[in-house]
Amino acid sequence: MTQNPAARLEKAFSAAIEGALGKSFAGTDPVIRAATKPTLGDFQCNAAMGLAKRVGQTPQALAELIIEHLNADDLIESTEIAGPGFINIHLRTDALADALIAIDSPALGVSPSDPSEVIVIDLCGVNVAKQMHVGHLRSTIIGDALARVLERVGHDVRRENHLGDWGLPIAMVLDRLHADGTALSSMSLSDLDEAYRRAQSAARGDEAGWKSGVAKHVGPHRLFELEAQNASANDVRTRAGELLVALQDGDSTLTEQWHQIIDVTLSAMYEALELMNIKMGSENNRGESFYRDKLVGVLEIFEQRNACREDDGAIVVDFDNRERPMLIRKSDGGYLYATTDLAAIRCRTQDTGASRCIYVVDARQRDHFRDVFDAAAQVGWDKNSSGQSVEFVHTPFGSVLGADKKPLKTRSGSNATLASLLYEAIARGTHEVQQRSNDPKSPTHELNEQELREIGQAVGIGAIKYADLSNDLSRDYVFDLDRMVSFEGDTGPYLQYANARIQSILRKAGSFDNAAPLCVDAFEERQLGLMLLRWNSVVHETARTLEPHRIAGYLRSVAETFNRFYQSCPILGAETDAIRVSRLRLAHLTGRILEDGLDILGIATPDRM
Numbered sequence: 001m002t003q004n005p006a007a008r009l010e011k012a013f014s015a016a017i018e019g020a021l022g023k024s025f026a027g028t029d030p031v032i033r034a035a036t037k038p039t040l041g042d043f044q045c046n047a048a049m050g051l052a053k054r055v056g057q058t059p060q061a062l063a064e065l066i067i068e069h070l071n072a073d074d075l076i077e078s079t080e081i082a083g084p085g086f087i088n089i090h091l092r093t094d095a096l097a098d099a100l101i102a103i104d105s106p107a108l109g110v111s112p113s114d115p116s117e118v119i120v121i122d123l124c125g126v127n128v129a130k131q132m133h134v135g136h137l138r139s140t141i142i143g144d145a146l147a148r149v150l151e152r153v154g155h156d157v158r159r160e161n162h163l164g165d166w167g168l169p170i171a172m173v174l175d176r177l178h179a180d181g182t183a184l185s186s187m188s189l190s191d192l193d194e195a196y197r198r199a200q201s202a203a204r205g206d207e208a209g210w211k212s213g214v215a216k217h218v219g220p221h222r223l224f225e226l227e228a229q230n231a232s233a234n235d236v237r238t239r240a241g242e243l244l245v246a247l248q249d250g251d252s253t254l255t256e257q258w259h260q261i262i263d264v265t266l267s268a269m270y271e272a273l274e275l276m277n278i279k280m281g282s283e284n285n286r287g288e289s290f291y292r293d294k295l296v297g298v299l300e301i302f303e304q305r306n307a308c309r310e311d312d313g314a315i316v317v318d319f320d321n322r323e324r325p326m327l328i329r330k331s332d333g334g335y336l337y338a339t340t341d342l343a344a345i346r347c348r349t350q351d352t353g354a355s356r357c358i359y360v361v362d363a364r365q366r367d368h369f370r371d372v373f374d375a376a377a378q379v380g381w382d383k384n385s386s387g388q389s390v391e392f393v394h395t396p397f398g399s400v401l402g403a404d405k406k407p408l409k410t411r412s413g414s415n416a417t418l419a420s421l422l423y424e425a426i427a428r429g430t431h432e433v434q435q436r437s438n439d440p441k442s443p444t445h446e447l448n449e450q451e452l453r454e455i456g457q458a459v460g461i462g463a464i465k466y467a468d469l470s471n472d473l474s475r476d477y478v479f480d481l482d483r484m485v486s487f488e489g490d491t492g493p494y495l496q497y498a499n500a501r502i503q504s505i506l507r508k509a510g511s512f513d514n515a516a517p518l519c520v521d522a523f524e525e526r527q528l529g530l531m532l533l534r535w536n537s538v539v540h541e542t543a544r545t546l547e548p549h550r551i552a553g554y555l556r557s558v559a560e561t562f563n564r565f566y567q568s569c570p571i572l573g574a575e576t577d578a579i580r581v582s583r584l585r586l587a588h589l590t591g592r593i594l595e596d597g598l599d600i601l602g603i604a605t606p607d608r609m
């Protein structure tokens, strides 16, 4: 009896179709959907229209036959045939109440995935010596939300931060810092960023080659490699190449300086992760440097399996369905961004045993990942250490745009720094919360400055995260803080506020019997109940499609359905005590689903706003 009504209807109608049409129709999809018009029923079965022709009947006659074979009196109150052959289904009120009681548990009806998989999520990927920019912000927010939803359904998720902390770019920054005589001990991230930029332009000898890289959208990291490869940037490149060799050989001064650069970059990154409430720390760092002694092994495997060839002194991998090969070793013996990604895939699939590897990296690196995934398959890394096939997924995302609809920039013309955006959002959120607390009727009126600031931070960060997760990920969106922190509209604070209101009702009610009978007689109670019962399937759909906007949209519907319920079904002022307690139970369940959903999106839920 604990099964969800939608799942039970599927079973019952599938059996009825088989009963009506015979064994050969066993397993037919009964096409059960939520009713399009809630006043006409709770669910509908749309199967008759598709099957009628095949069996030489009218859809209406077939619908009637299906109903005759239906055996679900304990679940279904009534059915009626409508329009071209829909079957409208009304659930029994007691069955609906039982189903709600069944999900009123710590798991909220969300069933664990079977089997549970090991899944690696590649997120963040900050580059050492550079400011974390909005692209890394999106990668981190989206990656963390995907990790949370996959964990929610019971997978073993490993968040890996593929830091850009090795290779020629780092050596060039070191070279720049040496040339400028910068004291490494007192460096700020801005000094480093500046050095990175200048190293970059010094290496940009061949404008034409660089422009074609830009035009091909190869992504910032690969672009840097291209820049560094330009013939006319020889001097810088030679010096940096020598530094890299010395660093690779373990030169102690260089190693110390390299660590200093990393520390400066990472402390800014940890600050941002902490502000954003991202479940990630140093234990998640697996940067490019981690793979530096594993690159030779990668090359050996490609050679052993005849999956690469020499091309003018370099080593490349070919693909059947495209002309352009992928470079995995340069003619000077140096390795590339792609080689490191192959080494990472080898670790993830052969050591960690992942059966899914998800890369949350901006859309410009699409071709790079296509190459890397296909090359990995050529040497068998599309099977993990237990022989399961591995699914590689690149989850590209769009750009964050400024008010001018161009990729977001700060006044100085560089990409907006992450911290500046976060602090600005927190300031706006705090302002909004403080304003509201001035009202003596507000539940935040008695709170002190510090408490208001904490709520303000939750609102500001919640606003940014929701804006990032509530649309199709591949879409660009405009970073408009005024809209994002508003308590009205399609925003994070709207949902946080909906939950805070429920919490304040529950506070006013005091304790109540959590095992009291549920009554869902009123239309709005039924609608709310049906909405809450969808939570399990929404979580699983999100985990399957990797589309967090499904949860965002669902939570919005929950909040709206709750508001309609609250307007027509008084809770604290209910007609009888039994109804009051039943409605409190529904409100409590609604609040917990909102909190669970917001938690999956990584959004905090203050209980007063």
Ligand code: ARG
Pocket (backbone or CB within 6 Å): 122, 124, 125, 126, 127, 162, 163, 164, 219, 220, 221, 222, 341, 344, 359, 361
């Ligand atoms: N550091 C890279 C960049 O900023 C992102 C790393 C993405 N992950 C990966 N496995 N390549 O472009």
